[in-house]
Amino acid sequence: MSEALPPYFNIDPDRALKDLGPSFSTARFSEIAEACARGRGDLASRGLDEAGRKSLRLFSTWEITRYLIPVATPHFRRVLRANPDLPQGRSETEGGAKWFTLDEVLRLRAHFAAEGAKNKEYLPYRPEGLPAKMVAVANFKGGVGKTSTAAHLAMSAALDGYKVLVVDLDSQGSMTSIFGGAVEDEFETVFPLLARHYARHLRQENQRRLDRGDPPIPLDDTLSEALEVKAADLIQKTHWPNIDLIGAQLNLYWSEFQIPVWRMQARSWKLWEALTESLEADGVLDQYDVIFLDTPPALGYLTINGLSAADILLVPMGASFLEFDSTGRFFDMLHSTFASIEEGENIAARALGREELAFEWDAVRAVITRYDGAQQGELAALMQAYLGQVLVPERQDFTALIGQAGEQVSGIYEADYRDFNRETYARGRATFDETYAAFKRLLIGTWRRDELAAREAAE
Numbered sequence: 001m002s003e004a005l006p007p008y009f010n011i012d013p014d015r016a017l018k019d020l021g022p023s024f025s026t027a028r029f030s031e032i033a034e035a036c037a038r039g040r041g042d043l044a045s046r047g048l049d050e051a052g053r054k055s056l057r058l059f060s061t062w063e064i065t066r067y068l069i070p071v072a073t074p075h076f077r078r079v080l081r082a083n084p085d086l087p088q089g090r091s092e093t094e095g096g097a098k099w100f101t102l103d104e105v106l107r108l109r110a111h112f113a114a115e116g117a118k119n120k121e122y123l124p125y126r127p128e129g130l131p132a133k134m135v136a137v138a139n140f141k142g143g144v145g146k147t148s149t150a151a152h153l154a155m156s157a158a159l160d161g162y163k164v165l166v167v168d169l170d171s172q173g174s175m176t177s178i179f180g181g182a183v184e185d186e187f188e189t190v191f192p193l194l195a196r197h198y199a200r201h202l203r204q205e206n207q208r209r210l211d212r213g214d215p216p217i218p219l220d221d222t223l224s225e226a227l228e229v230k231a232a233d234l235i236q237k238t239h240w241p242n243i244d245l246i247g248a249q250l251n252l253y254w255s256e257f258q259i260p261v262w263r264m265q266a267r268s269w270k271l272w273e274a275l276t277e278s279l280e281a282d283g284v285l286d287q288y289d290v291i292f293l294d295t296p297p298a299l300g301y302l303t304i305n306g307l308s309a310a311d312i313l314l315v316p317m318g319a320s321f322l323e324f325d326s327t328g329r330f331f332d333m334l335h336s337t338f339a340s341i342e343e344g345e346n347i348a349a350r351a352l353g354r355e356e357l358a359f360e361w362d363a364v365r366a367v368i369t370r371y372d373g374a375q376q377g378e379l380a381a382l383m384q385a386y387l388g389q390v391l392v393p394e395r396q397d398f399t400a401l402i403g404q405a406g407e408q409v410s411g412i413y414e415a416d417y418r419d420f421n422r423e424t425y426a427r428g429r430a431t432f433d434e435t436y437a438a439f440k441r442l443l444i445g446t447w448r449r450d451e452l453a454a455r456e457a458a459e
């Protein structure tokens with residue numbers, strides 16, 4: 001029997017021409033983009049609530065007592081019966097399992113924290129009076145799991161009871177889609193906060209110019225408009241009661257062109273401080289516990305702003321040779337980028353006897369994502385040996401649950417476990433719970449460090 005030839009032999013040129021279709025003009029790109037937008041709209045509209053918004057699923061008694069509030073199920077039921085004012089949940093069938101909204105879960109947790117056993121951790125550790133921790137998830141390679149990791153961490157932190165803000169710095173807006181954000185243009189992204197920071201700097205600079213007898217640099221419409229914007233104008237509610245969002249959209253990419261132009265105009269503008277100082281100035285750090293920054297797959301100005309704002313930097317990567325290799329180069333780029341900013345600032349600072357700029361992060365960790373233990377164990381062990389403490393030992397397994405969940409459901413925490421085999425669900429969830437546990441150890445450790453430092457300073 002003769003085997004058929006592989007498919008790339010004997011391609012008939014005339015047939016190939018016939019299948020080819022006409023050549024492409026620029027306008028075709030916009031037609032394709034429109035087709036994608038229509039298809040996306042179709043998918044995104046499935047399963048939305050009446051107001052056209054995403055809605056979060058309900059949580060069952062099993063899930064609450066298993067994952068969210070550490071009490072035995074019978075005790076949980078007893079407490080609910082004894083307190084008719086507490087949310088009682090709803091069931092689909094007479095006497096069936098009771099289901100609760102996340103808002104209700106948060107109220108129940110607050111009740112247990114106030115009334116329950118004092119030796120149990122109902123509320124996660126959060127030192128009073130300290131600002132939110134900012135967490136950037138970055139790697140200049142795309143597809144390594146930045147957005148998935150940031151979104152899952154945001155959701156697990158919210159389930160754990162923290163108040164979370166998610167900031168999308170990627171103009172592709174994947175994080176914004178996950179949280180159902182609506183962003184019309186760049187003025188609904190972080191862009192105006194960056195512009196405002198520059199505009200305020202320019203006004204001070206202009207004062208100095210006037211004092212010197214130089215003509216001021218005029219503020220254009222964008223900058224004047226940005227001066228009116230507050231972070232609160234940009235923050236959107238999401239379908240998660242304790243996750244808010246500053247979204248992104250394609251026009252945010254404009255920042256990558258605009259920021260260097262501003263910097264050329266006023267060399268003394270500290271562009272890397274724009275995001276962190278604007279959020280701080282508007283009191284955002286006092287309104288949340290944790291702020292996650294999802295960054296684009298590039299070390300551009302938006303990423304630099306996100307990284308310099310961050311207290312904790314997480315670098316996701318797959319356990320493959322190529323991702324290990326490019327992550328190494330990413331750290332090399334981080335070094336040269338931030339060292340050159342420090343160097344540029346410190347020549348002047350040294351000359352003037354001023355304090356020198358030195359960037360500092362509370363913690364920097366790489367995380368292995370989309371891990372396949374059967375294939376990648378050896379490579380992961382090698383990476384661990386070379387990276388030591390910088391690579392968290394928990395592996396985030398590849399799980400089909402992420403892709404399978406459907407249009408309206410983003411990841412394991414939004415999925416209804418009844419859609420899966422209970423085992424599969426538990427395993428898929430466990431791997432993201434472990435990533436969260438690894439992160440929460442960093443979070444708590446850095447907060448404790450700050451708390452002790454503040455206590456020492458007060459003595």
Ligand SMILES: Nc1ncnc2c1ncn2[C@@H]1O[C@H](COP(=O)(O)OP(=O)(O)O)[C@@H](O)[C@H]1O
Pocket residue numbers: 141142143144145146147148149174297369370371396397398399400402403
């Ligand atoms: N643990 C995982 N298991 C399976 N698929 C994953 C996992 N993490 C991410 N993915 C998938 O990998 C792709 C890239 O992930 P994403 O988070 O968008 O990467 P990035 O933000 O770095 O570009 C997405 O399709 C996502 O669903």
Ligand SMILES: [Mg+2]
Pocket residue numbers: 146147148170174295
């Ligand atoms: Mg992404």
